[in-house]
Every structure is written in structure tokens, then in C-alpha cells.
Amino acid sequence: MSYRYTIQNKVYRFDNLKELLAKASPYRSGDALAGIAAETYEERVAAQIVLADVPLKAFLNESIIPYEEDEITRLIIDSHDTIAFAQISHLTVGEFRDWLLSDEVDCNILKSVSKGITPEMAAAVSKIMRNQDMIAVAKKCEVITKFRNTIGLKGRFSTRLQPNHPTDDPKGIMASIIDGLLYGSGDACIGINPATDSPANTLQLLKILDALRLQFDIPTQSCVLTHITTTIELASAGMPVDLCFQSIGGTELTNKSFGINLSVIEEAHRATLALGRGTVGNNVMYFETGQGSSLSANAHHGVDQQTCEARAYGVARNFNPLLVNTVVGFIGPEYLYDGKQIIRAALEDHFCGKLLGLPMGVDVCYTNHAEADQDDIDNLLTLLGVAGCNFIMGIPGSDDIMLNYQSTSFHDALYIRQMLGFRPAPEFEQWLLKQDIINEQGVLIAGASNRLLQAAKL
Amino acid sequence: MSEEPEYHNAWKALRIHTRARIGIGRTGSGIPVKESLEFRLAHAHARDAVYSKLDTEKLTASLVQFKLPILHLESRANYRELYLQRPDLGRLLDDASAQQLQNHVGQTDIAVIIADGLSAYAVNSNAVLLLEALLPMLTDAKLTVAPIALVEHGRVAVGDVVASILNAKLSLMLIGERPGLSSSDSMGAYLTYNPKPGLTDEARNCVSNIRPEGLPYDQAARKLYNLIQQAFRRKLSGVQLKDNTATGYFP
Structure with missing residues (x-):
């Protein structure tokens, strides 16, 4: 009409x-x-x-x-x-x-x-x-998901610890993880973007993550963000897959360009659920999205990029994910040119996702050819904190040395928790207390004598 | 409040394993001033690289050593803000440039195109030094080279447009890559066999991160030479062509 x-x-x-x-x-x-x-x-x-x-x-x-x-x-x-x-x-x-x-x-x-x-x-x-309207409505929403801890409760704010390394060096990755844990980061998950997307490499990374988690009894979940078909292979072989990751888009053609379709996601969901590794819940999927992916794949059918993005959430909610992360500023200035556009898009994504019942987090980020800097990150992070965003990324000093972009740092998460009185996921908070990383007031107390740091013999 | 020195010592052991910004301490929830300004400087370098200009004068002066005509061209994205938002225009030549090329149509094996891409600084620094290693290998192999084209505000695909008008069998595009925080001078080299307008990435091979701290010139030249030889032998490029030189290098 x-x-x-x-x-x-x-x-x-x-x-x-x-x-x-x-x-x-x-x-x-x-x-x-x-x-x-x-x-x-x-x-x-x-x-x-x-x-x-x-x-x-x-x-x-x-x-x-x-x-x-x-x-x-x-x-x-x-x-x-x-x-x-x-x-x-x-x-x-x-x-x-x-x-x-x-x-x-x-x-x-x-x-x-x-x-x-x-x-x-x-x-x-x-x-x-x-923007104000979207913040106000999103704040009313509460989307709670569970695996080894509980994410999305009011008054809580979580982070995905992102310890990437350009050659997937296990010691380099472990060094960044220890750093992040000592800042209280990692309750949404510890998630590695591998430099090499091979089953053998993915398995090696999964094993070191699982060993660390067991050694220190950390109530969180791990993820290696590999292609979903690799995860199916590993999960079917009984390997320690906590979360099943996939990038998804809002049109069938976009997903085809990612090498997936709904039945592949369904198969992966079943295979990961069958491992039964969750302790407090069984939300096992981790999806990433971002405006512009359909246009980038020449698969948008003339539909605007924000509507395509919302349709990706239609895919996500079919699989009860633990985490949905819109990687808002990663795609570049030909899709979102500057801080203003990135901020608006992030608030749209967070709002639409929450309205559709999804556990939304945002990769508050930018590339070096976008018209944006740390001030834009600060603005967006603060707005998302007010809007009740479930989680952000935690990256050493904001600098992802593998993906070559800037996202939120471990420090940024401390800032937003302190400014708005947020605490980590409850199970993870108890662990941080037990490990003498925070005190009863939630203040960070980890120092050189912390046993996590002392135990990290790399 | 600054952290006790003991803290930094405990971190030294971890920092040797990664370039990630770990163990940087904190002041309240903030990053200490020294690290905060270091980050700003790295970002400033990257931003300056994005807005840097192709130094056509200096490039031309250095390129004369190869005794080839040198052409100055422009894409249809004729200013930086447009270039960043319209990659489609950066893949097309403006009319004057296309016309200029008509005067140089020949029958050659390889067209070399140098474009600013997302860091003119990268090609200003690295393009000539790479060609000094690579071009002698090509001429020794009896491959003929078309006039060298300098393209302002160019994207990778404009190289195929240039090479196709020049009637060269293969395009070799040297272009500035998206700057990272610690690598604002990273140059990429893309080659396409049977170049023509409208081809996409799967038709190309890429050798990335060419710069003194990344992939050194002689290694990059050997990789490219190997790919070019294979491309001529098999009459194709892209996903079906694999780089089989020794992989002693990791970025």
C-alpha cells in the first residue's frame, strides 16, 4: 500500500x-x-x-x-x-x-x-x-539470562572479557584474562575472537579457558567466537563448549553470506544444549549483530539498515540466547559515519532488542577511520548504563590488538559500575569477594599480592 | 594515587607475553594520565594517517628510477569526507583521469597502481621501497610493466579499472590499509588477474601489513612475485590461488 x-x-x-x-x-x-x-x-x-x-x-x-x-x-x-x-x-x-x-x-x-x-x-x-525515549523505555525492560551466573538483573552490569591476541598466543591471551579478572571483568563471559578459525586452534583455546575456570572455580562461561559449524563439530565431539557463538543478520541472504541459515543455528543450539554445562541456567547462545551487515553483503532488499538489524533480533529470540551483542561501531564510517550516528544506532539496537525480549549488550566501539574517539565512547557508555544495558566489552586499555579497533576497557566498566551503583552478576560478585578482588563495598582492592596474579605462572 | 612499584614488577612477567595494554594500573576507575595520553597519541597518529595526502611530488621523484611514465589520477570521491562515506565512488575514476589513461593504452603484463586508501602515509613511506625490491624481479622474468598510476582517494577496486583501461593482464594495487593504534603505516598489496571493473575481493589476492615493523619489503616482494607467477601460469587470481611461500612471518 x-x-x-x-x-x-x-x-x-x-x-x-x-x-x-x-x-x-x-x-x-x-x-x-x-x-x-x-x-x-x-x-x-x-x-x-x-x-x-x-x-x-x-x-x-x-x-x-x-x-x-x-x-x-x-x-x-x-x-x-x-x-x-x-x-x-x-x-x-x-x-x-x-x-x-x-x-x-x-x-x-x-x-x-x-x-x-x-x-x-x-x-x-x-x-x-x-534518544531519550529509547533510553526510558529500554530501562523499563528487564531481560534475565543464566548459564553459570545470572545476567541482566536490575542494578547489575556485566562485561565480556575480550582477551584477543593477533596470533592466538595462549600466554598472551591468559595475561589479558588475568588482567581483566583483577578489574572485576568477565561475568558475561570470557570470549576470544580467534585470529585463526580452525577447529584445532579453537579447541586449544577452549581448553585453556576451561582449565582456568576450573582452577579458580570461576562462575562464568567461556566462548571462542568461531564459525558456528566449527562449534557444532566440537560440541558434537563432547569438547568443553560453554556458549555457541554466531554473527547473524536480518535477511536470509545476509545469513547465507555468513555461511549459515536457521536450521544450522537450530542444529548448533541443540548440540550445545546437549552438553548440559550450565549450572544455574541453560541459555547457551551468544549472537553478534550490527547495522550495515546486510548492505555490506549486498543482501538488504532495499530495506534500511536499522530495520534489517531489528530483523536479526527476530532470529536471535528464537534461540533463547544468553547474550546478544550489537557491535555498533565496528563496521566503519560508510555505514555509521560519526559519534552521533554510532550513539543513535546503539540506542536503537539496545531498545529494539530489549523490547523484543533479548539480553542486549553493546560493543561500544569505533574504528580509526570513523569520526569518533574516546569521548564518544564515554558518552555512549554512560547513556547505555542509564538505559540498563546488560553488558559491554572489557578490553585491556580499550585497544583490541587483534581486531584493530577500540572498545570499552576494564576501567570503563569500573567507571560505569561506580557512577550508577551497579554491581557484577551476583555469583561472580561472590567470587570476586572470595578472591579478594573487591571488598564488601564493591571497591576494587586487587593488588600485587593477589593470589590470582601470583598463581599466574605463564 | 599511584600504584606501588611492587605491583608493576608483578605485572612485568605477564606483559612480556602480549602487546595488549595490560597492567597499566588505575587511578580511581580511570586510566593513569601517562597511559591515557599515550593512547591519545596513538589514536592521533591513526587519525592523521586517515587524513594524510598522497605525496605525489615526492613519489614521482622517487619513481623516475623505474623509467616508466607516471600518471596522476583521481577517483570520483574527490574529498576525504565523501571518500569515507562512499566507497562506491572511490572505486571509480573521474572522467578526466579515465580520458588521460586512453593516451597510454598498451599491451603489458602488469599495471602498478598506487593509491592512498585509508592511509596515504603508508604508501608514501612504503610503496617505492617495495617496488625497488619487486620490479627488478618482474623485469628479470621478462614481464612488461605499464605506466605507474597514482590515484588519489582510491579504493582497492579502482586498480582494476585503471589496469583494464591500460590493457594490462594483471593489476597490482599498493594501498594504505585502515590504520590500527600501533600501525598507521601499514600498506596492502592486491593483485587481480584479468582485471576489469566490478570485480570483488574474491577475485583478488592480498599481501597485507607491509611495513618495516610488519612484513619487510623483501619478504613481501617474494610473496607477491610468487603469486604473480602463479597467476600468469594458471591465468587466474583470488580464492583459488594460494600463497605457498614459507610462512616464517606472523603479524
Whole structure:
């Protein structure tokens, strides 16, 4: 169905929902690169005004990527919960935004409606929300997941300890892990991006992570972020796989470019669950996403990058993940040009993910060719802390020497915990106390005499 | 508050295993001032590299030694902000450049293209030194070389466009890589057999991290020479072509 809006004799026409969503999207370089962004400020707001009047029901009747062509569209439509949707089925996108912000709508109501919201509805409503609105609604959400500890509780803030090394040197990796643990980092997981994606290398890394965890009885989970087919192989052989990682996108073609599809993820999910390694829960999947991946794979079908991203969350929520991480500033300035665009995109991703019921974390990051620096990281981190983000990355001194980009440091996590009164995941907090890394007040006390450091004979 | 020296000693043992910024201490929840400023300096180097300009004058002066015509070209992304946001335009030549190339159409084996990419500083520093090692190997092997093209605001794929207009059988693109915090001078070399517009990465082979602290020039030249020979023998490049020189080097 097409849409029209007139501003001072100028008629704006939008041929379908897909075009309307793209034109209504706050400006970012990726949509301009794709040639689908609004051409003027006025056209963008015209699209937003029109979008606000679109009934939520319209998203169930008009697929932005045809049902027959895309398995993610099929997943979204086939798994839509009409009973949950009944609470909001009478609303337009604009009314939905006001409803989300209203005093009456709380955490429990948001939970009960979550499965009735499609990714496209979440993307649509975010496009007419300010940063403040997205922070306020995301903060109402609580998404709790469990494996060896409990992540996402109110008042808690977790980190993925990311100890990457350019040649996967076990001692180099271990040195960064010890460093991070002594800053209280690592409760979301200890996760390595391997430089070499081979089963043998992955297994070696899994084994050193598992040995460390057992030696110090650390209530956390490990992950080597290898291709999902490698993880299937290792999990099926009974190797110590805690979490199954995969990058995912919001179109079938994007996932094809990653060498995956829904049935492969399903197989991996089953294989990892079968290992039964979780102690307090069994959320075993770790997904990473990021706006721009569909355009980068030339697999976007003319859909704007933020809507594609929300559709990736439609994939993620089908597999009860422990962690979903939007790697927001990694992709580069042709998708998100500067700090302003990165910050907006991160808040959109966090909001949409939480609304859809996902345990959202954000890789608050930038590359050296983006118009961004540590100040932008600080701004975004603080905003996400206020918004109730589940976790961020923890990297020695913000400098990932393998992936060559900058993300949040162990220090940044200390900062946000201290500023907003957050504590680590409860099981991990107890361990930090026992190891004399923090005191009862949550203050870091680890020093040279700490036994973890002393025991680290590399 | 600064950390006690004992703390740093305990860390020394770990720091020898990685270049990661570990054991840097803290002041409150902050990174101590020295390390904080060191980080800023590293980022400044990387940013300056992204905005650095191809030093065509100096490059031309050094390239005359190879006794080849030298062409100055531009992509369609004619300023830096546009270049960063529109990789598609950086892959195309502007009209004047395309026209200029028409005067140099020949029948050669290899076209050498030098582009700024994401760090002009990298090619300003490394391109000539690599060619000094590589070009003699190519001419010894009786391979003919087209005029050398310098492309401002170029992406990797513009090399194939240039080589295809020059009618060369293989394009060799030397280009500045995305700067890391500790490597703002890293140069990449991409080769494509049977270059033409519209090819993507799977049609190319890449030798990365060419710089004094990374892959030294003589090793990079040997790798490239090996790949080029194979490419001519098998009449292809890209994923089906493997670098089988000894892997004594790790980045």
C-alpha cells in the first residue's frame, strides 16, 4: 500500500512500508550509500509523520521482504504471538510510542507483550522516538539470562572479557584474562575472537579457558567466537563448549553470506544444549549483530539498515540466547559515519532488542577511520548504563590488538559500575569477594599480592 | 594515587607475553594520565594517517628510477569526507583521469597502481621501497610493466579499472590499509588477474601489513612475485590461488 503526505503543497509519496521505513530513518551514511535515505530533512519528517499513523496491524499484512523469498520473514510471521499482540493491536505506531512511554506500562506489561511485537514494529516505533525515549523505555525492560551466573538483573552490569591476541598466543591471551579478572571483568563471559578459525586452534583455546575456570572455580562461561559449524563439530565431539557463538543478520541472504541459515543455528543450539554445562541456567547462545551487515553483503532488499538489524533480533529470540551483542561501531564510517550516528544506532539496537525480549549488550566501539574517539565512547557508555544495558566489552586499555579497533576497557566498566551503583552478576560478585578482588563495598582492592596474579605462572 | 612499584614488577612477567595494554594500573576507575595520553597519541597518529595526502611530488621523484611514465589520477570521491562515506565512488575514476589513461593504452603484463586508501602515509613511506625490491624481479622474468598510476582517494577496486583501461593482464594495487593504534603505516598489496571493473575481493589476492615493523619489503616482494607467477601460469587470481611461500612471518 502506498502513503502520501503534503507539506505546503509539496506532496510526498511513499510506495510501500519498506520505503516509508527507510525514509523515516534518522540519517546515517549507510542508508545514503544504499540510495534509500530521505533526500531532505522535510521528506524524513514527512515519512515519520506518516509512519506514526500506520496501524501496527499493517506490519502483519505487508511484509517488507516477501514471505516466499526469505526464511526470516517466515519465522517472524509464523512465530508471531497474536494473544500477546492483542494488548496493542488497536494502536498506530505513534500511539504505540506514547503507550510505551506511559506510566502504566511497566516491566511486566512489556514482557507480556514482547512476543506480539515484530522486529519491523520495533524498528518503526524507534524511528519516531528520540534518544531519550529509547533510553526510558529500554530501562523499563528487564531481560534475565543464566548459564553459570545470572545476567541482566536490575542494578547489575556485566562485561565480556575480550582477551584477543593477533596470533592466538595462549600466554598472551591468559595475561589479558588475568588482567581483566583483577578489574572485576568477565561475568558475561570470557570470549576470544580467534585470529585463526580452525577447529584445532579453537579447541586449544577452549581448553585453556576451561582449565582456568576450573582452577579458580570461576562462575562464568567461556566462548571462542568461531564459525558456528566449527562449534557444532566440537560440541558434537563432547569438547568443553560453554556458549555457541554466531554473527547473524536480518535477511536470509545476509545469513547465507555468513555461511549459515536457521536450521544450522537450530542444529548448533541443540548440540550445545546437549552438553548440559550450565549450572544455574541453560541459555547457551551468544549472537553478534550490527547495522550495515546486510548492505555490506549486498543482501538488504532495499530495506534500511536499522530495520534489517531489528530483523536479526527476530532470529536471535528464537534461540533463547544468553547474550546478544550489537557491535555498533565496528563496521566503519560508510555505514555509521560519526559519534552521533554510532550513539543513535546503539540506542536503537539496545531498545529494539530489549523490547523484543533479548539480553542486549553493546560493543561500544569505533574504528580509526570513523569520526569518533574516546569521548564518544564515554558518552555512549554512560547513556547505555542509564538505559540498563546488560553488558559491554572489557578490553585491556580499550585497544583490541587483534581486531584493530577500540572498545570499552576494564576501567570503563569500573567507571560505569561506580557512577550508577551497579554491581557484577551476583555469583561472580561472590567470587570476586572470595578472591579478594573487591571488598564488601564493591571497591576494587586487587593488588600485587593477589593470589590470582601470583598463581599466574605463564 | 599511584600504584606501588611492587605491583608493576608483578605485572612485568605477564606483559612480556602480549602487546595488549595490560597492567597499566588505575587511578580511581580511570586510566593513569601517562597511559591515557599515550593512547591519545596513538589514536592521533591513526587519525592523521586517515587524513594524510598522497605525496605525489615526492613519489614521482622517487619513481623516475623505474623509467616508466607516471600518471596522476583521481577517483570520483574527490574529498576525504565523501571518500569515507562512499566507497562506491572511490572505486571509480573521474572522467578526466579515465580520458588521460586512453593516451597510454598498451599491451603489458602488469599495471602498478598506487593509491592512498585509508592511509596515504603508508604508501608514501612504503610503496617505492617495495617496488625497488619487486620490479627488478618482474623485469628479470621478462614481464612488461605499464605506466605507474597514482590515484588519489582510491579504493582497492579502482586498480582494476585503471589496469583494464591500460590493457594490462594483471593489476597490482599498493594501498594504505585502515590504520590500527600501533600501525598507521601499514600498506596492502592486491593483485587481480584479468582485471576489469566490478570485480570483488574474491577475485583478488592480498599481501597485507607491509611495513618495516610488519612484513619487510623483501619478504613481501617474494610473496607477491610468487603469486604473480602463479597467476600468469594458471591465468587466474583470488580464492583459488594460494600463497605457498614459507610462512616464517606472523603479524
